[in-house]
Amino acid sequence: MIRLEDVSKRYPNGTAALQDVDLAIDQGDFAFLVGASGAGKSTLIRLLIREDLPTTGRVVVDDKDVAQLRHSQIPQLRRLVGVVFQDFKLLPTKTVTENIAFALLVTGHGGQIVREETERVLALVGLTHRSTHFPRELSGGEQQRVAIARALVNRPRVLIADEPTGNLDPVTSWEIIKLLTRVQELGTTLVMATHNAEIVNALRRRVIHLDHGAVVRDEREGLYAA
Numbered sequence: 001m002i003r004l005e006d007v008s009k010r011y012p013n014g015t016a017a018l019q020d021v022d023l024a025i026d027q028g029d030f031a032f033l034v035g036a037s038g039a040g041k042s043t044l045i046r047l048l049i050r051e052d053l054p055t056t057g058r059v060v061v062d063d064k065d066v067a068q069l070r071h072s073q074i075p076q077l078r079r080l081v082g083v084v085f086q087d088f089k090l091l092p093t094k095t096v097t098e099n100i101a102f103a104l105l106v107t108g109h110g111g112q113i114v115r116e117e118t119e120r121v122l123a124l125v126g127l128t129h130r131s132t133h134f135p136r137e138l139s140g141g142e143q144q145r146v147a148i149a150r151a152l153v154n155r156p157r158v159l160i161a162d163e164p165t166g167n168l169d170p171v172t173s174w175e176i177i178k179l180l181t182r183v184q185e186l187g188t189t190l191v192m193a194t195h196n197a198e199i200v201n202a203l204r205r206r207v208i209h210l211d212h213g214a215v216v217r218d219e220r221e222g223l224y225a226a
């Protein structure tokens with residue numbers, strides 16, 4: 001589903017954020033991306049969603065080199081790959097329903113589909129009762145669940161989460177992790193960047209460890225000593 005071939009990323013200021021990364025993540029997999037702050041986790045994620053391009057090497061998602069995508073093919077990648085961030089990135093002037101529906105509108109859907117699919121993902125994350133609320137009226141955990149619903153509404157085959165529990169307390173973090181685990185069990189490939197060792201060690205999934213932009217360890221049922 002995802003392949004990085006000899007990928008390096010050097011920012012214009014000279015920082016080498018990724019160095020010779022080779023990686024393959026299969027459809028349906030659950031992979032943690034771990035490593036200290038600055039190790040290159042977010043950079044790797046930005047390459048996967050084509051928010052940035054590798055300096056050298058290839059990033060392949062669903063058999064397509066993302067750097068080679070034409071402008072008109074980028075919405076396709078956005079439908080294929082959902083993403084959630086540490087700071088939720090909800091639109092403050094839109095309600096919960098409108099935030100989710102927006103993701104469908106920008107991928108060209110309208111009418112009945114928008115209503116049905118928005119209700120479907122709201123139920124999936126357990127927030128049907130919050131549909132008319134604004135983000136500022138929700139707790140952090142609820143806001144992250146809205147962000148997850150928005151990421152899932154286009155039925156992506158891959159869900160990427162960059163430190164999704166970074167702004168949440170431990171109890172709320174576990175609720176989010178349980179939700180993400182359920183999403184993966186329903187068939188979505190899950191890639192989650194985190195430096196929360198407790199979560200990584202409790203779940204025993206694949207652990208890809210980045211250090212100064214290089215993969216230093218990649219283990220099934222791995223552990224992480226932060």
Ligand SMILES: Nc1ncnc2c1ncn2[C@@H]1O[C@H](COP(=O)(O)OP(=O)(O)O)[C@@H](O)[C@H]1O
Pocket residue numbers: 011012013015016017035036037038039040041042043044
């Ligand atoms: N836009 C940018 N311009 C220059 N350097 C950057 C940029 N984004 C990240 N970096 C640097 O690249 C390295 C990797 O950062 P990042 O991918 O954000 O790591 P992580 O998500 O693991 O904390 C760090 O040294 C960081 O300072």
Ligand SMILES: [Mg+2]
Pocket residue numbers: 041042043162163
């Ligand atoms: Mg980061």
